[in-house]
Amino acid sequence: MKLASLKSGRDGQLIVVSRDLGEAVAAADIAPTLQAALDNWHEAAPALQALYEALCAGKAANSFNFDPGRCAAPLPRAYHWADGSAYVTHVELVRKARGAELPESFWTDPLVYMGASDAFIGPCDDVEVEDEDWGIDFEAEVVVITDDVPAGVSAEQAREHIKLLGLVNDVSLRNLIPGELGKQFGFYQSKPWTSFTPVLVTPDELGDAWDGAKLSLPLRATLNGTLIGAPNAGQDMTFDFPTLIAHCAKSRSLMTGTVIGSGTVSNVGSKVGSCCLAEVRCLETIEHGAPSTPFMSFGDRIEIEMLDASGESIFGKIDQRIKQYHPPR
């Protein structure tokens, strides 16, 4: 099934969306919000699935046209957002561009940081940033949403805790990153907003493209109408999702509704392009000694989406613009 949240209050209003993303129906009788559904998933999921099947069969009462422009992030706010950097080839490239060695441990010990789960925005929301000089970039990623995960879970056990999948734009402020990483406490100001595709889907919607651990389809990132890249998210993923979940749950449990991200999707050699401008600039630096592609400007449009084998959009599209933000005086 496919789930979304219409903008409404702080937590949105849960709706079920048809497979072709054409129709939707309110799920208020089952759960008012997606977090409420996840809080009681074993009861809510079968009821939502039944409603989804009725909707897809054209038999749901009070259905309406689905409009991504009315959507919040499917979880408009969440209790935990852990973002990995699972495509180590991307990290290696970034290091190579600045002439640094990649520690051998990076191939065996996942890189994960905590992101701002209170700063999620909808698929068509503007990305508000105060200053272009902060180095505005997108990062196209795959995410999974878990139910309650006990501490110390194994990667094998973690598989069954993946309940939903989606895509995100992990907005990054590149020029704020070096200072923050230098302090060793991780990203903070450099990772402001995260935007989500209109819908999240259950694993069964993905067919053979989902093997329980990786999603093997191209992730398309388009900037101002030009395709920047479409690397396959199932290739060169050094740490699959169950491994990332087990890493995150090593010393404590994870709350239902936890969002776990893959990090920027990247394929070895970047032959099918990149899912962030930082990688494009690293490739330019390695080849020409300096980057020629600038970071994003106010007004720039970023689209992120994934198509199935027949060319249909699975999650709907992130389609948003960068907008100058003016802080309070």
Place this chain on the structure above:
Amino acid sequence: MKLASLKSGRDGQLIVVSRDLGEAVAAADIAPTLQAALDNWHEAAPALQALYEALCAGKAANSFNFDPGRCAAPLPRAYHWADGSAYVTHVELVRKARGAELPESFWTDPLVYMGASDAFIGPCDDVEVEDEDWGIDFEAEVVVITDDVPAGVSAEQAREHIKLLGLVNDVSLRNLIPGELGKQFGFYQSKPWTSFTPVLVTPDELGDAWDGAKLSLPLRATLNGTLIGAPNAGQDMTFDFPTLIAHCAKSRSLMTGTVIGSGTVSNVGSKVGSCCLAEVRCLETIEHGAPSTPFMSFGDRIEIEMLDASGESIFGKIDQRIKQYHPPR
């Protein structure tokens, strides 16, 4: 006023607690949970204050004895937990113990990391850890809870966004920290649980001890009945709370209910002891070449509390034990 959450479901049941922490009364008619109250604070706060005044006057219907043992964290789960390291004297000491220089920028640019806001535990809950070899430590801190904070807020503007204060034990796994900091992505597995005092209080409860930016009272940390330290939280705080909030909100807004932590309270010279064992061990290392105090063991009891000028507990006490955790097989 003083607010707490009785254990109930995932979000607890909001109660108002009397000034002397003796009596409590359910606040369900005003807001079912503390997050719900914070979501609508400008309406909920006056109603809660009126109930508090009735309770303290012995005039609240259906009041009952307040039992911290029945309490969850006041916010049993939250959308954001940003922990600072505002007592730079502590950071300097840790560095000195391992023979490293403190970058000059650490005195002017706040250190902040994102913590696990989905892993909050109650004041009397066991701290469950799988392995003593992870180096179990407590960190006694002061925290503030904000309402909605707009991006780009100034420190001066940030003052008015501080709605509640409390204390936490930021449980730290010291032996997991060097590996994580070495990867530059910040703490993850090394910061599992955060426990809270039974109650949070509004700033007006603190009298002259709170100047709108710092809380000038000793923070007492007691391990197995021995006072480890009682440094004054208002002294040697390099970055006050409004400064920390402005730092956190530089590039995006903060959700109401955001928890901002001071980091381990520490006074220059540590003459009144320390608020974590890591600092005790650093002092031993500097004096004797090696630490003699071990980290915590299963069964150890940690108490954290702050007394007002007349010796009364303000927030109630964190009083918990370390317990061995056995992961699922």
